[in-house]
Amino acid sequence: MSAPLFKFGLFGDEVSLLVAFAIGIGFGFALERAGFGSAKKLTGQFYLTDMTVFKVMFTAIVTAGLGAFYLGWLGVLDLSLVYMTPTYLAPQIVGGLLLGIGFVVGGYCPGTSVVAMATGRIDGLVVVLGLFAGMFVFGEIFPAIEGFYHSTAFGAQSLPGVLHLPYGVVLFAVVLMAIGGFAGAEWVERWSARRTAEEAS
Amino acid sequence: MTTATDVARIEAPPAPLAVSRTRERSQAETRPAAAFANPYLAGIGLGLVLLAAFVVMGRGLGASGAFSAFVAWTVDGVAPAHAEGNGFYQSYLAYGNPLKGWLVFEVLGMVVGGLVSGLLAGRVRPVIEKGPRIGTAGRLGLAFLGGLFMAAGAKLARGCTSGQALTGGALLNAGSWAFMLAVFAGAYGVAWFVRRQWR
Numbered sequence: 001m002s003a004p005l006f007k008f009g010l011f012g013d014e015v016s017l018l019v020a021f022a023i024g025i026g027f028g029f030a031l032e033r034a035g036f037g038s039a040k041k042l043t044g045q046f047y048l049t050d051m052t053v054f055k056v057m058f059t060a061i062v063t064a065g066l067g068a069f070y071l072g073w074l075g076v077l078d079l080s081l082v083y084m085t086p087t088y089l090a091p092q093i094v095g096g097l098l099l100g101i102g103f104v105v106g107g108y109c110p111g112t113s114v115v116a117m118a119t120g121r122i123d124g125l126v127v128v129l130g131l132f133a134g135m136f137v138f139g140e141i142f143p144a145i146e147g148f149y150h151s152t153a154f155g156a157q158s159l160p161g162v163l164h165l166p167y168g169v170v171l172f173a174v175v176l177m178a179i180g181g182f183a184g185a186e187w188v189e190r191w192s193a194r195r196t197a198e199e200a201s
Numbered sequence: 202m203t204t205a206t207d208v209a210r211i212e213a214p215p216a217p218l219a220v221s222r223t224r225e226r227s228q229a230e231t232r233p234a235a236a237f238a239n240p241y242l243a244g245i246g247l248g249l250v251l252l253a254a255f256v257v258m259g260r261g262l263g264a265s266g267a268f269s270a271f272v273a274w275t276v277d278g279v280a281p282a283h284a285e286g287n288g289f290y291q292s293y294l295a296y297g298n299p300l301k302g303w304l305v306f307e308v309l310g311m312v313v314g315g316l317v318s319g320l321l322a323g324r325v326r327p328v329i330e331k332g333p334r335i336g337t338a339g340r341l342g343l344a345f346l347g348g349l350f351m352a353a354g355a356k357l358a359r360g361c362t363s364g365q366a367l368t369g370g371a372l373l374n375a376g377s378w379a380f381m382l383a384v385f386a387g388a389y390g391v392a393w394f395v396r397r398q399w400r
Binding site for chain 1: 237240244247248249252259261264265268269271273276287307312315322345348349350351359363368371372373374377378379381382386388389
């Protein structure tokens with residue numbers, strides 16, 4: 001085992017910020033390449049006209065998931081040292097609903113709004129300003145909702161742990177689900193294009 | 202050994218550099234933006250960036266945390282006593298300057314990476330993305346409202362599409378998968394009500 005490199009002390013906090021900047025460049029580049037600097041492209045997902053969000057997201061999940069799994073299996077990466085956000089089920093479900101509503105209302109999610117702003121989208125810049133304002137509002141009402149914020153705490157929970165199945169089996173199921181989803185997404189896009197063509201004629 | 206392609210390359214006339222450069226410049230002003238990448242290729246690229254974060258740092262990607270770190274830093278600067286009594290701001294201030302946080306630097310990198318990709322593809326221009334049936338003020342008002350909602354959502358959930366759905370999705374994090382399903386449910390649930398914004 002020699003990775004995660006940072007956790008094995010290969011470099012310190014200062015260097016980790018340079019790493020953050022470099023990884024951010026890759027992240028922003030990949031999002032922009034995919035077309036995620038465009039609100040019309042992103043929101044097409046929710047009107048079934050353009051399923052790119054699903055395709056990119058699940059390809060990335062499968063790529064990183066399989067990569068981490070095989071690097072762990074080869075003994076290169078200690079997966080137990082990769083940070084897992086603890087589960088707070090109720091706030092995470094409510095938070096997910098709010099974020100999904102904000103996504104289709106605003107046109108971007110937080111990460112893609114940064115890329116949209118960087119490529120000149122004024123609506124992306126306004127989403128960024130809304131995020132700053134929303135963080136302040138959340139901070140100010142935090143004392144009133146602190147109880148809910150800390151509720152339904154289950155600690156770090158993995159799907160294999162919850163389902164009592166081996167890690168590889170769950171990952172394989174996710175890969176199969178993604179492949180099925182991709183086929184479905186391609187079909188939905190063709191159906192949507194046909195319907196638009198029929199409406200136009 | 203000389204192959205057919207080598208011959209073709211040798212025999213091709215040298216490109217007139219000066220001419221092509223001026224033509225490129227005039228095209229840059231009017232040319233349509235390049236097509237977006239194949240979604241599966243872009244997804245593999247994004248997945249490799251995420252994997253690099255796992256291997257090098259032992260953590261995933263993020264975005265919303267940079268916004269809250271900046272807000273905590275601002276509130277602390279303007280009203281330190283107020284920030285001290287608030288558990289939310291304190292969670293960012295307890296470990297030194299929040300602007301020296303990992304996600305702040307990562308998001309600064311995202312601005313650069315997004316800009317470089319956009320410039321290479323001719324997609325950088327000041328525009329407001331919206332459908333034909335909504336005005337500018339309406340679109341920007343909804344953009345701001347969307348930001349407000351997402352900030353609250355991301356903080357309640359301990360992450361957004363990047364830190365929870367993408368990172369936690371790849372790590373098979375149970376809470377992240379619940380979050381991801383809720384994001385799609387929320388977005389599909391209200392899409393009909395804001396359809397005039399896009400279509």
